[in-house]
Amino acid sequence: MELPTYAFQRERLWLDATAVSGDVAGLGQVAVEHALLGAGVGVAGGGGVLFTGRVGVSTHPWLADHAVSGVVLLPGAGFVELVVRAGDEVGCGRVEELMLAAPLVVPARGSVQVQVVVGAVEDGGRRTVGVYSGSGDGVEGEWVCHATGSLTPDTAPQSGGGSVLSAAWPPPGAERIDLVGVYEDLAVEGYEYGPVFQGLNGVWRNGEEVFAEVALPEGTVVDGFGLHPA
Template sequence: MLGAVVALPDSGGVVLTGRLSVEAQPWLADHVVLGRTLLPGTGLVELALTAGEAVGCATLDELTLAAPLVLPEQGAVQVRVVVGPQDADHRTVAVYSRPEGAEDASWTTHASGFLVEGVVSAGFDLVQWPPVGAEVVPVEGAYEVFRERGYGYGPVFRGLRAAWRRGEELFAEVA
């Protein structure tokens, strides 16, 4: 989804560029929310991780989603992923887009967060699966319920296999 990587000479940061469209990435047409094709949140995570790998910070420590990245029915969007300079603990990362060909349009911020070197502890243990004390949540018919609520998931996004609930926590197996 990203192509060029450009190092910023004044800061040590980098910018990665890309272009997204339903024509170029037809699998995106399988992710429709309230009638609009969106880049899934996992796509924003993937963009940030790709940028992190380019600068040697392959762990995404935090990512805050600010706005959905809506894909037009025709045409494309330009994407920029900006990674800030290395500080003592991390690098900042942000994902932006604007309509292709709209050079005077402002960039929309879709996500921002932090990249780090090494591995960050998850803070939970899932050695036992399904989790101890979790109750099965039926998933048959889940995609029909999602569609009634405005989420149109095509075949590419139908990976839910099983789910469990433990109090307020929800666990899922997704392939």
């Protein structure tokens, strides 16, 4: 049989895996039903817990609507969502403190590894928490810390007043703020918010307090989130 006359090219034709599939229990982990986290595992010897996942525009297309100067970033609310869910898994669903250290850049192609590391139980049931992203596919890749904080059990007493959701809306005495052109003005400053992140319906100011009414566009998939980061 004659060989084809065209040259063989080194072209990779395999599809990239976009998410972990199958039974993670077979890998020694526990499945986590969350849109940003896929599995969790206890850390031997310390009492901590490690949660893992991957985020990318291909698996989470709504992320493309959150860019700064052309660079897609995980929104700040995404870190809160990650930390809250990790805390829920260990019985510490209240975020006591969360400090952002560095932005998490979402690549235009492929995905980025994400880890949420919850520390061992400390006095009062408190646990430390950190959010990291890793480059490469190896176990010894470089990891960047994006946020650190602390979690407390859900039964911990709340500070401050009652929930604003039980009060009259809009808040009495608050002045409504004109939102005409707000997203155009933000775009000039480099904040490029697409349709999913343009859900600001109303803003009111009462002294130093600011109240906002936000809703996701109809059809936005919210499965797997406690509160969608957009």
